[in-house]
Amino acid sequence: MSELSTAVNRLGAFCGVRDVPTLTITALQERYGLQQVDVMVLFGGSILAGERVLAEGIRQHLAKKYVIVGGHGHTTAALRKQIQQLYPDLKVAGMSEAELFAAYLKRRDGLQVDLLECESTNCGNNITNLLALLKAHQIEFNSILLCQDATMQRRMAATLAKYAPQVRIINYAAYQVQVNDHLTGYDHQVAGMWPVSQYLTLLMGEIPRLADTPTGYGPRGKGYLAHVAIPAEVTQAFQTLKRHFPDQVRSANPEFATHKND
Known part of the structure; x- marks a missing residue:
């Protein structure tokens, strides 16, 4: 190279860390001794590949609760454009990242999540709004699996570690690639x-x-x-x-x- x-x-x-090799119960058991994580979260800053990760997590019954987080930020316009190109009949104008991914997840895989957070604009309030949402719905959790764009995965985990240092954080970046x-x-x-x-x-x-x-x-x-x-x-x-x-x-x-x- x-x-x-x-x-x-x-x-x-370094940035696109994955703490388990696959999104399976077996991998969770071998690495953490867990049958399920309490919460799995997809963040709207991810590219479309993040939806694949979330869909796989749902199919594998990896978590007790599933959440998509994301309002309007620096990646929203690109995500909206890509989903509109795939599904021209979807009315995506004005949708938050969480709403875009939820619509995409339903259309592509026939799946849905438990909660959406649609107001956050950056990594910091992605996390604080997520924690507020879980608290508002009285969802207790000791473990959480985070899926974010690979470029921002490590920072997302470090942000959650600041606000919830007692929680076991499991990273699974939306993708891993190498450039030529x-x-x-x-x-x-x-x-x-x-x-x-x-x-x-x-x-x-x-x-x-x-x-x-x-x-x-x-x-x-x-x-x-x-x-x-x-x-x-x-x-x-x-x-x-x-x-x-x-x-x-x-x-x-x-x-x-x-x-x-x-």
């Missing part, structure tokens, strides 16, 4: 996958956010996340990419930062 593709794939593997040597494509097809340039921008935006530094989102910075340990090789990969692509580090969008942590 080239130096640049190796660096991209290293960031992708020339950064022109991926090793396999993924539903709704970002163009490589957008994937790179999203990944590069995560490392400064995850950093527990005065300018990062960790406890020593903005305080949005629990501490995240970033391995030296991941930091080195980020620096390599930053030298080659100095303009591709995604800044927080103030339009969606009302409750911080975009």
Whole structure:
């Protein structure tokens, strides 16, 4: 692999964590001794592949409750456009991410979830609104499986760890890919996958956010996340990419930062 593709794939593997190899009861039992997780959540920042993960979780009876979280954020327009192209008869205008995924889940797989959260705009209030929703419905939980876009999976888990440190968090990123040597494509097809340039921008935006530094989102910075340990090789990969692509580090969008942590 080239130096640049190796660096991209290293960031992708770090950010897009999966804590179990498959979405099965057997995998949960072997890793955590669980027959089910209490709650499984799909976050609306994901691409279409996230729906596949949620559908599989439901079919496998992986959780006691299923939730989709997402209002309107920086990924909403792309998600809305893709679903509209697949199902032109769906009236998607104005739908939140949670509503879009719920409609897609019902149309594609004939499945539905227990709860929708439709107001959040960023990772921070994705989590705080989720916790408020579960509390309002008197859903007690000790374990929660999170599915988010692979670029934002680790940050989502770190945000939940800040607000609910006692909860067992199980990560299952919506997809895992590798880019090719020339950064022109991926090793396999993924539903709704970002163009490589957008994937790179999203990944590069995560490392400064995850950093527990005065300018990062960790406890020593903005305080949005629990501490995240970033391995030296991941930091080195980020620096390599930053030298080659100095303009591709995604800044927080103030339009969606009302409750911080975009």
